[in-house]
Amino acid sequence: MKIGIVGAGMVGSAAGYAIALKGTASKVVFVDYNADLARAQAEDIAHAVPFASSTAVMAGDYSDLEGAGVVILAAGVGQKPGESRLELLTRNAEVFRQIIGKVLDAAPDAILLVATNPVDIMTQIATRLSGLPPSRVIGSGTILDTARFRHLIGEHLGVSPRSVHAYVLGEHGDSEVLCWSSARAGALSVKDFAAQMRVPLTEGAKARIDDGVRNAAYTIINGKGATWYGIGAGLERLVRAIARDEQTVLSVSIVAPKVEGVKDVALSIPRIVGAQGVVADLFPELDDGEHEALGASARLLKETLDALEY
Numbered sequence: 001m002k003i004g005i006v007g008a009g010m011v012g013s014a015a016g017y018a019i020a021l022k023g024t025a026s027k028v029v030f031v032d033y034n035a036d037l038a039r040a041q042a043e044d045i046a047h048a049v050p051f052a053s054s055t056a057v058m059a060g061d062y063s064d065l066e067g068a069g070v071v072i073l074a075a076g077v078g079q080k081p082g083e084s085r086l087e088l089l090t091r092n093a094e095v096f097r098q099i100i101g102k103v104l105d106a107a108p109d110a111i112l113l114v115a116t117n118p119v120d121i122m123t124q125i126a127t128r129l130s131g132l133p134p135s136r137v138i139g140s141g142t143i144l145d146t147a148r149f150r151h152l153i154g155e156h157l158g159v160s161p162r163s164v165h166a167y168v169l170g171e172h173g174d175s176e177v178l179c180w181s182s183a184r185a186g187a188l189s190v191k192d193f194a195a196q197m198r199v200p201l202t203e204g205a206k207a208r209i210d211d212g213v214r215n216a217a218y219t220i221i222n223g224k225g226a227t228w229y230g231i232g233a234g235l236e237r238l239v240r241a242i243a244r245d246e247q248t249v250l251s252v253s254i255v256a257p258k259v260e261g262v263k264d265v266a267l268s269i270p271r272i273v274g275a276q277g278v279v280a281d282l283f284p285e286l287d288d289g290e291h292e293a294l295g296a297s298a299r300l301l302k303e304t305l306d307a308l309e310y
């Protein structure tokens with residue numbers, strides 16, 4: 001499958017690098033209004049390919065996206081230290097107004113994968129601007145927050161994060177909801193697993209993990225200016241689920257008809273992803289506090305979108 005990546009900065013290039021190393025796609029095409037940057041990223045990544053796969057990596061114009069099965073949208077500005085994702089909205093909505101039409105002119109059958117922040121609202125904007133069905137406009141949503149949650153639970157329990165099944169729901173942002181009530185390690189609840197491993201999951205431990213997940217981006221941005229490896233791997237995982245028609249459960253963001261009473265809102269819940277995009281939504285069992293927090297997250301996203309004139 002040919003993959004387009006619009007936005008050849010840190011996130012776009014990390015996604016392209018992960019795709020090329022894993023050989024997930026036959027071809028990757030970078031497009032950026034900084035054409036020199038797109039060319040440089042493509043050339044640098046192409047030099048990694050002989051060690052790993054046979055993915056062809058190039059830079060081009062929008063017309064070179066023709067035939068792409070997936071186009072990743074990673075163009076736009078990122079957060080400065082202390083800035084929230086929602087503060088990027090006006091600037092990045094303008095970027096999407098400039099690029100979505102050009103992407104669809106070249107690749108009308110592509111599934112759009114949105115990474116640009118604030119990713120849930122940008123997914124909703126991309127859905128409106130493209131006129132595509134919501135199942136084909138997928139925001140990376142909380143795929144990264146879920147990875148951070150699994151990493152920190154795994155670290156606490158002394159078990160591989162691949163054996164941790166736990167999800168972050170709602171906004172990819174400050175109002176996200178860590179779903180503790182259904183979190184499992186192997187076949188056990190994380191609470192029972194922790195007790196058997198003699199590493200009790202106290203309220204203090206849970207608060208530390210919550211803080212580590214919710215504030216990861218702020219901490220990393222303070223240290224190195226941006227985040228890219230985690231989301232790059234997450235985008236590769238999504239491309240793989242689509243390219244191989246995996247029917248894999250991933251926490252991603254699409255416009256849903258109703259979540260916790262809020263109509264037409266894009267946020268993350270676990271969803272099945274395959275060649276057609278999102279094929280099913282899976283609403284996990286939540287406790288009262290999680291229901292309330294997911295409703296608050298949905299309302300915040302909807303109100304923020306409604307306040308934007310576009």
Ligand SMILES: NC(=O)C1=CN([C@@H]2O[C@H](COP(=O)(O)OP(=O)(O)OC[C@H]3O[C@@H](n4cnc5c(N)ncnc54)[C@H](O)[C@@H]3O)[C@@H](O)[C@H]2O)C=CC1
Pocket residue numbers: 006007008009010011012031032033034037074075076077078079088092095098099114115116117118119140141144172226227228231
């Ligand atoms: N969804 C997620 O989990 C994550 C999302 N992000 C978001 O991804 C976005 C990109 O972040 P970075 O790659 O770090 O930024 P970056 O500044 O390194 O790259 C952005 C690229 O977009 C290009 N661009 C801007 N406007 C354009 C236009 N109109 N047409 C074509 N290209 C255009 C720029 O030339 C630049 O190369 C940000 O919004 C950031 O917040 C970042 C990390 C995680």
Ligand SMILES: CC(=O)C(=O)O
Pocket residue numbers: 079085117144216217227
């Ligand atoms: C920047 C961002 O959205 C993240 O690393 O979560």
